[in-house]
Amino acid sequence: xxxxxxxxxxxxxxxxxxxxxxxxxxxxxxxxxxxxxxxxxxxxxxxxxxxxxxxxxxxxxxxxxxxxxxxxxxxxxxxxxxxxxxxxxxxxxxxxxxxxxxxxxxxxxxxxxxxxxxxxxxxxxxxxxxxxxxxxxxxxxxxxxxxxxxxxxxxxxxxxxxxxxxxxxxxxxxxxxxxxxxxxxxxxxxxxxxxxxxxxxxxxxxxxxxxxxxxxxxxxxxxxxxxxxxxxxxxxxxxxxxxxxxxxxxxxxxxxxxxxxxxxxxxxxxxxxxxxxxxxxxxxxxxxxxxxxxxxxxxxxxxxxxxxxxxxxxxxxxxxxxxxxxxxxxxxxxxxxxxxxxxxxxxxxxxxxxxxxxxxxxxxxxxxxxxxxxxxxxxxxxxxxxxxxxxxxxxx
Numbered sequence: 251x252x253x254x255x256x257x258x259x260x261x262x263x264x265x266x267x268x269x270x271x272x273x274x275x276x277x278x279x280x281x282x283x284x285x286x287x288x289x290x291x292x293x294x295x296x297x298x299x300x301x302x303x304x305x306x307x308x309x310x311x312x313x314x315x316x317x318x319x320x321x322x323x324x325x326x327x328x329x330x331x332x333x334x335x336x337x338x339x340x341x342x343x344x345x346x347x348x349x350x351x352x353x354x355x356x357x358x359x360x361x362x363x364x365x366x367x368x369x370x371x372x373x374x375x376x377x378x379x380x381x382x383x384x385x386x387x388x389x390x391x392x393x394x395x396x397x398x399x400x401x402x403x404x405x406x407x408x409x410x411x412x413x414x415x416x417x418x419x420x421x422x423x424x425x426x427x428x429x430x431x432x433x434x435x436x437x438x439x440x441x442x443x444x445x446x447x448x449x450x451x452x453x454x455x456x457x458x459x460x461x462x463x464x465x466x467x468x469x470x471x472x473x474x475x476x477x478x479x480x481x482x483x484x485x486x487x488x489x490x491x492x493x494x495x496x497x498x499x500x501x502x503x504x505x506x507x508x509x510x511x512x513x514x515x516x517x518x519x520x521x522x523x524x525x526x527x528x529x530x531x532x533x534x535x536x537x538x539x540x541x542x543x544x545x546x547x548x549x550x551x552x553x554x555x556x557x558x559x560x561x562x563x564x565x566x567x568x569x570x571x572x573x574x575x576x577x578x579x580x581x582x583x584x585x586x587x588x589x590x591x592x593x594x595x596x597x598x599x600x601x602x603x604x605x606x607x608x609x610x611x612x613x614x615x616x617x618x619x620x621x622x623x624x625x626x627x628x629x630x631x632x633x634x635x636x637x638x639x640x641x642x643x644x645x646x
Contacts, residue, residue: 254317258308258370261324265367266301268331273298275338286415293411296404297364300371309373309393320370327366334359356548365401372397430454430633431556431605432598440597443545443561447537447595450602450635452478455528461490461580461626463614468624469493469580475528477632478639482527485509486576493579499526500644507644515644525575529632532606536565536573537595548594553605558596565593570610574628581626584616593628606630 277291309320373393380389428434441447459471468491475484483500495511501523508518525531541563548560567586571577573593589612596605607629614621 255308255310258310258320258324258374259305261321261328262301262304262308262370265324265327265331265370266298266305268328268335269294269297269301269367272331272335272338275335285418286411290408290412290415293404293408296407297367300364300400300404301367304367304371304374307371307374307378309370309377320373323366324370327363327370330359330366331363334363355546361401361405364404365397368397368400368404369393372400429554429556431553431558431631432600432602432635433557434555435557435599438557438599440550440557440559440599441601443547443559443597444539444542445597446601447533447542447597448602449530449533450600450604450632452476452637452639453529453632453635454639455482455484456631457486457528457574457576458629459574459576459580459626461624463618463621463624468617471576471579473528473576476639476641477528477530478641480527480530481641482530483641483644484526484528486579488579490580492582497579498644499523500641501527502641502643505643509644515646525572529603529606529630531575532573532630533603536569536593537563537603537606541565541569551596553596553598556598556604558598558604560594560596562592562594565591565608565610567591567610567612570626570628574630577626577628581617581624586610586612588612600635602632602635604632604635 273291273294276294277288310317372395373389375396376389376393379392454476455474457471457473459473461468461470469489471486471488471490473484473486475482481502483498483502485496485498487496488494493511496509497511498507498509498515500507500515501520504520506518506520506523507515508522509515542561544563546562548562551558551560565573567589570589570591570593571586589610591608591610593606593608595603598604607627609625609627611623611625614624617624
């Protein structure tokens with residue numbers, strides 16, 4: 251029994267630490283500007299208290315099947331909680347966006363993790379109240395009742411304070427008159443994830459790509475340019491273990507140009523830049539209706555004053571390479587067919603694509619000798635889509 255109690259306490263400690271990290275992220279980084287910003291983070295202390303109670307009173311079970319069930323419940327809660335924390339960290343540090351109306355798909359992992367934590371604590375409290383010799387049915391019913399009360403109380407506390415903070419923020423703040431990302435109507439609802447999605451008639455585009463091999467950076471790519479219809483011109487600064495220098499591509503009608511660090515701008519066949527249209531290419535390769543049919547709705551967000559719906563699709567390495575051909579400067583000809591990852595895309599009120607962010611991960615075969623795992627991350631922006639743009643031919 252002592253060994254079982256120790257193992258369950260270790261799991262409860264892990265849950266308490268995970269909830270502490272989540273609370274710290276909300277408490278320190280959640281600052282949309284409402285009057286209850288700090289209080290929102292304080293409400294995240296409730297799950298920590300629930301997990302700590304599980305440490306004090308672990309749900310020790312005698313039966314051959316009950317103990318593995320408690321272990322599975324704890325590990326299942328961690329498996330729900332840890333990826334959610336990673337997604338929150340990515341959003342706060344990399345994406346810089348504020349979730350105003352989380353979807354059920356975004357909230358359910360947190361809810362299940364909270365319910366699992368509460369069940370562990372509830373069964374532990376029930377065992378302490380009834381004693382180890384009480385009927386298992388009585389302990390189980392009491393434990394479930396306690397867990398439901400704890401889950402409901404903690405969830406309602408956080409949701410209530412968060413919604414109150416958002417309502418107070420909406421009442422006190424005026425939306426900006428304009429945003430480079432799109433319309434700023436505070437009452438509008440962006441289209442659904444699987445609804446119509448288009449690229450703007452014009453856009454100022456940027457791409458940031460970076461890659462890691464076994465947690466070591468192997469380079470970055472910074473691309474910026476402008477697109478008008480099918481015409482475009484961009485310049486990319488590449489600093490990787492494979493390439494170093496400025497690359498570029500341009501198209502005006504049926505004329506095309508390329509730039510390399512050694513040759514500068516030179517005329518090129520139109521086919522050589524057919525896949526270099528940045529946001530158009532990402533839309534055509536990775537965000538076609540067939541892919542977006544199963545997209546996950548992550549909720550409504552505000553990006554620099556513009557409302558958008560955040561959606562997520564799963565992609566493989568081949569699709570990622572097709573959507574962002576600039577990745578060739580990071581991974582060369584390495585086979586990405588077995589790589590897997592995801593892309594988040596934001597649909598704004600005008601039904602246009604304004605932001606894409608995500609990553610793919612897989613084996614590092616062909617990248618570095620002896621390397622095991624590699625990850626490539628991307629962030630694409632398409633802004634000022636409602637403004638006309640003029641593409642000038644590059645000077646030779």
